[in-house]
Amino acid sequence: MAQNTxxxxxxxxxxxxxxxxxxxxxxxxxxxxxxxxxxxxxFDGGVTIGVGILAESLQSVFAGVIPAFMTxxxxxxAAGSIAAKTVKPAWITESPALNNLFNVSAPWLVxxxxxxxxxAMTLTAAGPGLITSEVTGGTVLNELIPVLMTWFLFAAxxxxxxxxxxLMDFIGTLLRKFMQPxxxxxxxxxxxxxxxxMGAGPVGVLITTQQFEQGxxxxxxxxxxxxxxxxxxxxFSLVIIGFIGLEQYxxxxxxxVTAAVFIAAVIMPRIPPLSLKKDDYYEPAGKQISEAAPENxxxxxxxxxxxxxxxxxxxxxxxxxxxGAVNVMDMWFGLxxxxxxLGTLALILAEFTNVFVWLSAPIVPLLQLLGLxxxxxxxxxxxxxxxDMFLPAVIGSGxxxxxxxxxxxxxxxxxxxxxxxxxVLIIRxxxxxxxxxxxxxxxxxxxxxxxxxxxxxHFIF
Numbered sequence: 001m002a003q004n005t006x007x008x009x010x011x012x013x014x015x016x017x018x019x020x021x022x023x024x025x026x027x028x029x030x031x032x033x034x035x036x037x038x039x040x041x042x043f044d045g046g047v048t049i050g051v052g053i054l055a056e057s058l059q060s061v062f063a064g065v066i067p068a069f070m071t072x073x074x075x076x077x078a079a080g081s082i083a084a085k086t087v088k089p090a091w092i093t094e095s096p097a098l099n100n101l102f103n104v105s106a107p108w109l110v111x112x113x114x115x116x117x118x119x120a121m122t123l124t125a126a127g128p129g130l131i132t133s134e135v136t137g138g139t140v141l142n143e144l145i146p147v148l149m150t151w152f153l154f155a156a157x158x159x160x161x162x163x164x165x166x167l168m169d170f171i172g173t174l175l176r177k178f179m180q181p182x183x184x185x186x187x188x189x190x191x192x193x194x195x196x197x198m199g200a201g202p203v204g205v206l207i208t209t210q211q212f213e214q215g216x217x218x219x220x221x222x223x224x225x226x227x228x229x230x231x232x233x234x235x236f237s238l239v240i241i242g243f244i245g246l247e248q249y250x251x252x253x254x255x256x257v258t259a260a261v262f263i264a265a266v267i268m269p270r271i272p273p274l275s276l277k278k279d280d281y282y283e284p285a286g287k288q289i290s291e292a293a294p295e296n297x298x299x300x301x302x303x304x305x306x307x308x309x310x311x312x313x314x315x316x317x318x319x320x321x322x323x324g325a326v327n328v329m330d331m332w333f334g335l336x337x338x339x340x341x342l343g344t345l346a347l348i349l350a351e352f353t354n355v356f357v358w359l360s361a362p363i364v365p366l367l368q369l370l371g372l373x374x375x376x377x378x379x380x381x382x383x384x385x386x387x388d389m390f391l392p393a394v395i396g397s398g399x400x401x402x403x404x405x406x407x408x409x410x411x412x413x414x415x416x417x418x419x420x421x422x423x424v425l426i427i428r429x430x431x432x433x434x435x436x437x438x439x440x441x442x443x444x445x446x447x448x449x450x451x452x453x454x455x456x457x458h459f460i461f
Contacts, residue, residue, distance in 0.1 A: 026166045026304075026311035029320075033161035036154075037203070038191070051158065051203070055150035066146040070332075071119040074340060077102075077333040078112040085109060097326050101333055108338075108428075115337030118344045131344060135351045140343040144388075144420060145336060148202065152335070155203045156327035160320045162191065163210060166307025173293060173303030184269045186289060188216065189225045202421050204229055206331075209429040215285030220269075220277035222431045227274070227417055227441050228265040237413055243393045244409045246402060249460065253410060256456040260414045260449040267448055273437045282430055335428055343420040346387035356384045370454045373401035381408045382450070386442050389418040403461040407454050414449035417442040 036050040043053050059066065080102040084092050092098045104112070121127030122137035131137045162168070172188030179187045188211070192204045205226050212222035237257065241250050268274055281287045293302035314320060349355045360379035367375035367382075377399050381392040389412060396408035417423055417438050426433050433441075 022308050022312050025314070026170075026308045029161045029165040029311070029314075029317075030167035030170075030307075033158070033163075033165070033167055036158050037162050051151070051154045054154045055147075058153070059146050059150045063146065066149060067119075067123055067141050070141070070145050070149055070336060071116070071123050073332050074112070074116045074119050074337045077337045078109075078116040080333070081109045081112050097329070101329060104334075111341045112337040115340035119340050122344075130348050130352055133351070136347040137340075137344045139347060139388075140340055140420070144343060145339065148336060148339060148421070149332065151202065152206075152331035153328055155206060156331050157321070157324035159206065159210065159327060160323050163207065163214075164310070164314055164320060164323075166310035167191070168211070168216070169310050170303040170307035172289070173299050173306065176299070183224070183228075183265055185221055185224060186217065188289075189221070189229060192225050192229045202425055205422055205425045205429075206327075209425070209431060210327075213282055213285060213430050215281050215288035217289075218277075218279040218281055219432045220274065220279050223277045223433050224269045224274050226422070226426050226429075226431055227433070227438070227445075228261075228268050240390075240393050240409050240413060243390075244397050244405045246406055246409065249406060252456070252460050253406065256453055256460075257410050257413050259456075260410065260452040261416075263452060264414065264445050264448045268441070268444065271444070273440055277432065335424065338424050338428055339420060342424055343388065346419050347391075350384050350387045350391055356380045356387075359383050366450070370451060371458065372404050372407060372454060374399050374404050378404050378408055382411060382446055385412045385415045386417065386419060386423075386439065388420040389413075389415075403457045406457045406460065407450070410453040410457075411446060411450055414453065415442055415445050417445065 039049065041048060041050060041053060044056065048056065062069075080092065080098075081104055083089055084099070084102040084104075085106075092102050118131055118137050119141055122132045122141045125132055134142075168188040168191055171191055172186050175187030175190045177187075179185045179189055183189070189208075192207045192211075208217065208222055208225045208229070211217050212219075217225065237254055238247070238250060241247050241253050246253065290306075293299045357380050360383040363379045363382050364375050367378055372378060378396065381395040384391040384395060392408050392412035396405050396412075399405050399408070419438070423435075423438050426438065427435065
């Protein structure tokens with residue numbers, strides 16, 4: 001078998017001269033993408049990826065001005081959208097990219113305007129305390145927005161190197177026989193999971209969104225990947241376990257979370273609402289994928305051939321960077337105003353109302369049945385993560401029981417569907433998941449992963 005694979009590889013890779021150019025056009029940009037998105041790198045006492053180093057470095061240098069800069073961006077987003085709906089200037093209507101960016105529906109326009117109002121109030125500390133408080137608008141504008149802005153800048157700019165030069169096609173062909181029976185997904189979805197695991201959950205969702213809108217995932221596949229493979233990174237997991245005061249348990253903690261997430265990813269695609277999604281492709285793109293190798297050809301050889309063909313359809317590096325720049329504009333002008341609005345509203349509900357306490361009441365008997373100490377105090381932490389992924393750790397840090405804090409931290413990472421980041425990304429994309437479906441998926445993931453993590457906690461403590 002190894003000899004056949006080696007032979008196939010030798011047949012697929014040109015020896016020298018002009019014939020080697022198509023292969024190098026696949027290999028070099030793909031390696032650049034792998035180095036940026038998929039290779040773990042020690043950095044600043046933790047582990048991240050190349051894109052993460054760029055993002056965190058930029059954030060540290062410009063930390064003081066990012067909130068004001070992003071408030072200006074959100075203002076331009078709202079003003080441009082108002083202009084597109086009223087004045088309809090030619091510079092917007094005659095540009096496909098700008099028209100797509102600013103010509104939005106009425107509900108999204110309202111959200112963009114609200115995002116600017118919230119950001120301006122928070123930046124100037126002029127407005128109701130509900131909005132401008134450090135635990136609501138302040139958290140979103142000063143903590144969440146800077147992280148997303150810098151990650152989206154480099155992730156969106158360089159993502160074409162991961163997607164456009166054949167790497168997804170090559171990996172998809174090789175891993176199809178594992179991903180298809182285990183998760184009912186194409187092999188290329190392993191890239192989405194790895195980018196999330198090594199970098200950040202939103203990066204995986206960005207990759208999934210782009211692949212769906214280009215015709216490489218069906219509606220069902222994109223829905224499954226976005227809600228099951230946007231795994232919180234190792235770096236963020238370290239932050240959570242440290243904040244909750246259990247950093248000495250990180251290794252068993254992360255193994256436990258990984259097992260829970262894996263089991264959830266096997267179960268979730270097989271139950272509603274995800275199992276009811278149609279295997280239809282995004283209509284404007286149509287089907288663009290074929291990962292199955294012909295009977296007379298090895299997966300390695302076929303994957304390499306498809307990858308080289310894909311790479312050679314790229315016109316130039318300039319066109320790739322232009323595409324990346326459009327991605328950045330879409331993230332900054334289209335997504336971050338929504339994060340500002342919905343993130344602030346979600347945190348207001350979490351911090352200033354008893355909504356999550358009421359919603360978590362049915363969970364108390366389950367936590368007691370599972371033998372968790374301080375079940376009443378822990379229950380809201382199991383629900384509040386739907387608003388923001390960091391809130392469960394904030395609530396859980398005040399609980400005395402180490403075992404209960406361990407479970408809260410683990411479940412908060414395994415839930416994956418956070419409205420302040422992942423949820424907003426999904427709702428704004430063309431992936432066919434509605435708000436109520438995300439809420440159901442969040443509850444399902446909680447019910448699946450909670451017993452697994454609690455069982456592990458009983459053994460550890």
